[in-house]
Amino acid sequence: MTRAEQMTFYRTHARRLFNISMRILRDSGAAEDVMQETILKYLTSDIQPLGEAKAAAWLNKACIRSSIDALRKNKREQLFLNEYAASEQVVEAEPQQEDMTDVEVGRVKMAMVELKDPYRLILNLVLIEGLDYDEIAEVTGQSQGTIRTQFSRGKVKLLEILKRYDGTK
Numbered sequence: 001m002t003r004a005e006q007m008t009f010y011r012t013h014a015r016r017l018f019n020i021s022m023r024i025l026r027d028s029g030a031a032e033d034v035m036q037e038t039i040l041k042y043l044t045s046d047i048q049p050l051g052e053a054k055a056a057a058w059l060n061k062a063c064i065r066s067s068i069d070a071l072r073k074n075k076r077e078q079l080f081l082n083e084y085a086a087s088e089q090v091v092e093a094e095p096q097q098e099d100m101t102d103v104e105v106g107r108v109k110m111a112m113v114e115l116k117d118p119y120r121l122i123l124n125l126v127l128i129e130g131l132d133y134d135e136i137a138e139v140t141g142q143s144q145g146t147i148r149t150q151f152s153r154g155k156v157k158l159l160e161i162l163k164r165y166d167g168t169k
Contacts, residue, residue, distance in 0.1 A: 024067040119154030
């Protein structure tokens with residue numbers, strides 16, 4: 001692949017991969033790292049899927065997996081810091097919200113920030129990314145039953161958060 005083709009490939013896929021990773025990680029710096037690593041992994045791999053659709057599917061799956069790995073790594077680091085630096089409290093930065101023209105979508109996204117990671121991850125993959133339970137099970141390594149349960153419980157918790165928002169207005 002020539003340099004020009006690589007740049008075109010990057011421009012075609014970078015935004016989508018960044019958004020996927022950002023929804024999972026909630027950190028723009030980490031999301032950008034995952035996006036770039038995913039594209040680099042694809043471009044340097046020996047076996048590249050043929051066709052744009054297969055390449056996009058491969059990139060999406062790899063980006064989701066890498067984002068989940070980064071999320072797990074961040075959790076382990078956070079546990080370590082909490083255990084050994086009890087006197088200092090680590091404060092996570094709030095995720096940046098884009099200006100949303102649709103208030104309801106903005107409310108749902110704000111409410112999803114409050115969800116615990118397993119629920120937020122599954123809801124993002126189903127509702128935002130449009131993956132089905134089979135694809136999520138393959139990507140996360142969890143059973144379909146677990147995915148369905150987490151999705152169902154996550155929806156209930158999300159509705160509770162949204163009702164709480166409505167009660168405070």
